[in-house]
Amino acid sequence: MKKKILKIVAGFFVVLLIIDVIASFYFYDLAINRGPKDFLSGNKDLEVSAETMEVLLEGGWRDWVANQEFEHIEMTSRDGLLLQGYFLEAKEPTNKLVIAAHGYLGRGSDMGLYGQYYYEELGYNFFTADSRGHGRSEGDYIGFGWPDRLDYVDWINALIEKLGTDTEIILHGLSMGAATVLMTAGEELPDNVKLVIADSPYTSVYDLFSYQIKRMFKLPPFPFIHSTSIVTNAKAGYSLTEASALKQVKKAEVPILYIAGDADTFVPTEMAHELYENTNSKAELVTFEGANHGESFVMDEEKYIQVLNKFLEDNLDR
Numbered sequence: 001m002k003k004k005i006l007k008i009v010a011g012f013f014v015v016l017l018i019i020d021v022i023a024s025f026y027f028y029d030l031a032i033n034r035g036p037k038d039f040l041s042g043n044k045d046l047e048v049s050a051e052t053m054e055v056l057l058e059g060g061w062r063d064w065v066a067n068q069e070f071e072h073i074e075m076t077s078r079d080g081l082l083l084q085g086y087f088l089e090a091k092e093p094t095n096k097l098v099i100a101a102h103g104y105l106g107r108g109s110d111m112g113l114y115g116q117y118y119y120e121e122l123g124y125n126f127f128t129a130d131s132r133g134h135g136r137s138e139g140d141y142i143g144f145g146w147p148d149r150l151d152y153v154d155w156i157n158a159l160i161e162k163l164g165t166d167t168e169i170i171l172h173g174l175s176m177g178a179a180t181v182l183m184t185a186g187e188e189l190p191d192n193v194k195l196v197i198a199d200s201p202y203t204s205v206y207d208l209f210s211y212q213i214k215r216m217f218k219l220p221p222f223p224f225i226h227s228t229s230i231v232t233n234a235k236a237g238y239s240l241t242e243a244s245a246l247k248q249v250k251k252a253e254v255p256i257l258y259i260a261g262d263a264d265t266f267v268p269t270e271m272a273h274e275l276y277e278n279t280n281s282k283a284e285l286v287t288f289e290g291a292n293h294g295e296s297f298v299m300d301e302e303k304y305i306q307v308l309n310k311f312l313e314d315n316l317d318r
Contacts, residue, residue, distance in 0.1 A: 024227035031209070032232055034133045034140045037105055044265075052298045056113070059298075064120075065112035075158060077151050079237070081138040084108075085129035085155060087162075088119060096124040096316070097159060098170045101152065101177030103294060104142065107135030113297065114172060117305065122312075124170075127159060131180065141236040144205045145180035146243035152184040160192050168316055172197040175267065175294050179205075179245045182275065185256065186248025195315045196252070197308065199259040200294045203271045204244035211268065249275055255282040257311045259304070261291025284311065 030037070055061075070086040077083055086108050090096075098118045100111035108128035118124045131148050132139035152171070160167050169192050173181035178201035185196050202208040206229065210221035229240035249256065256279055260272035269287060276285040286307045288296035297304045 020223050020227050023224050024231045027209075027213075027224065027228040028231045028235060032142050032144075032236060034142060052295050055298045059113070061113050061116045064116045065109050068112075068119075073158070075151075075154060077132065077147075078154070079147070081132050083129060083132060083138070083151060084136040085127060087159070088115070088126040090119065090123050090125045092123055094123055094125060095164070095166045096122070096168050096170070097163060098124050098126050098172055099152065099155060099159070099181075100126070100128040101148075101171070101173035101180045102128065102131065102134070103175035103177050104144075105134070106174075106177075109135075111172070111174065111177070114174075118170075118172075125163065127155070129155060131177075141232075142176075143236070143238065144208075144243055145176055145183045145245065146205070146238045147236075148180045149183035149187060149248070152180060153187050153189065156184075156190065156193060160190060165192070167192050169193045170195055170197065170312070170316075172199070173201070174199045175201070178202075182245035182252070182256070183243075183248045185252040185254055185281075186245075186250070189254065193254055194317075195254055195311065196256045197259065197311070198245075198256060198272075198275070199296065200261065200264060200267055201245055201258065201272060201275060202267045203246040203274050204241070206240040206243070207246075207271065208267065209240060215265075246275060246278055249279045249281075249283075252279060252281045255311070255315045256284075257307070258283065258285040259296055259307070260285070260287050261293065261296050261299070262287045263290050264293045264295075266293040282315075 068088055070088050073085040073087055075083045075085060100115060102108055102110045108130045111128045115126045119126045130137040133142040156169060171181040178198035181196050182198050182201055206225060209225050213219050213221055213224060233239045258272045258276050260269045262269050272285060276283050288300055291299045
């Protein structure tokens, strides 16, 4: 009888292990493997107002992007991927440069939403890139900011070489791009990088996936996120635990402005608070009432620009 019970228990755990292995490959393909992500369609956590959606999809900034003559720049990453970047030289000479990082499933041109203001109103040079696994850049997986942080370090150095050693750099990221610039901030950076703006960032990929697996699939993080992390490490070269903006901001030396919507349910606002509270360098956190994920600029552009300008004035050389 005892042996029979042991066999049943052992069989039960074998079945659970098989389910876990299958699930980990499923979640890798679902979230990290390059390709369409149908699971985001109809996701209530990403619902925004009709007015916001209209601006994002058909706003005048898209015409602005289409009408600019971006210089196309290519760079080979440290692990051999050909990455695509886009540089727009300011109308008048300036040493100010914005490097903008886009969100999950986006592309560099999406950051024209912010680039139009930096370029037209502030007169800055503007650069953006397709992150690995996105747009025209190579890569068969999405890095969620972790391998990308080194790509951005290399973009920074290449642009300083192009524009001159007096270049002052602002890093501005949205969502996954916000986590990317925060992860970049934890690396050894040239003094040219003056500040970071992180709009709707997550603390770590592990935290984000743990939150989403509970919210979207009603599953516990353990063991599924842990096994998915093992698969990610094997296939993409990084683990979900090491991909941490939280750990990186504890090493940051540049001022960081955190922006978050207080109605963000896709990347909970609490993550921005946790990042802010753990930032080693000078930091500010501004929340936007009623804004969902990545919606702050469109919902209250006047306040956003006011906050942005104040932070720039306080942290850039005149």
